Amino acid sequence: MKSLVTVSLFLALNSTSCWAAQEGSGSALSATFVAESRNVLAPLQFVKFCMNYPAECEARTGDDLSLSRDEALKTLEEVNARVNQSIEPTLKPTAPLTAHWMIGPAAGDCNDYAVTKRHELLGKGWPSSALRLALVFAPTGGHLVLVARVKDGDYVLDNLSGAVKPWSETSYSWVSIESTVNPKFWVAVGTKNQAATERKSAINAASLD
């Protein structure tokens, strides 16, 4: 049975076509894919981050990983927990000229946690298209998280949460996310209903084949 859910990380362009194979796998968590909408401006601090760390913003195909869904989630949970523990939570300035995102600082805010997790997973061979920074509204205001794509959907690595959850199971208002096509570009996030509709469409289309 486990062989049925054995999957590899994949590029986003093939995402919807993979849904049918995952159906009926009996997984505990049910995930969906983030629906990408129109182009939007990247957060200004992301642009500064790319100026300071240009290699982090280049597209990477990643290694030929053959991780099962469970193995992939285990890696995400390990990285999420470790980075959450390694950075002391600290409020930093948000003024455009003084704010800056850092990889692996001793203390930092959500931006530092997210880019550090992304950096570590890139180092483990994950493709950049599967590791996307996303801007959301938390109850306290703007918040940056990392959205990781595995075979059955998009999961959130969050410094406000010890658990890696499907993106659709968070309570956030989703604003924008890095494009799967080019990590330098950002797109608006479609509604969760839109993602669910696309999922159903993909399943229906697959069942007609």
Added chain:
Amino acid sequence: MRSSYFILGFLFLALPDVSFAATAYSGACAPASSQVNAEKATTFLDQPAALLANFADGGGALSSTIRDLVTIRPETLEGIPSLSQAASGDQNRAIGAGLGTAASICVLSQPATAMDIQAAALKTSNEELVNAFVSITGDIPSNAVAGSDPTGESVTGGGRGTTTTPSAGGGGTSAGSLSFTAGSLTVSNVFSAVAAAPAVVVSPVSPTN
């Protein structure tokens, strides 16, 4: 003979598109204009600060000039840091508003150029310019901090004794967050002046969607 005149007339009318394809910067996000041609771009790049003489008080006219320069001739972004250095506070606010408008236009069809515009604004290191820029683009600052909640639920504030509080000085999400001094350029007159200026034509084609 009459048909020859017709053909010549047709070629003349078609000329702007031909010149756009032949001479415009590849990342341009608006078609070429006789008001912002290659000669004017070169003149600006030779001596960026000279532009300021025509707009002593900054204002919407300077904003729309900057908007047109960078959307039609993105190579003029090279001159923005020099322009900002020579500009007064009012002029820098107008330049920031123009760049913000340009970035908002360009992201629809040329996200790479939009990112170049964002980088150009940051490179000026001018607070007035960058604050005006983010007031137009609606940049959302992010800085959530908290500890990992073992229950997996998102937490607001708290977490290793850290409290999440709004940070002052962040780029606002509304135009009202930009503070202007009395007698200086106001957000409303930038908007109205930019809106009143000849509209640039934006391609609806998005390379990422």
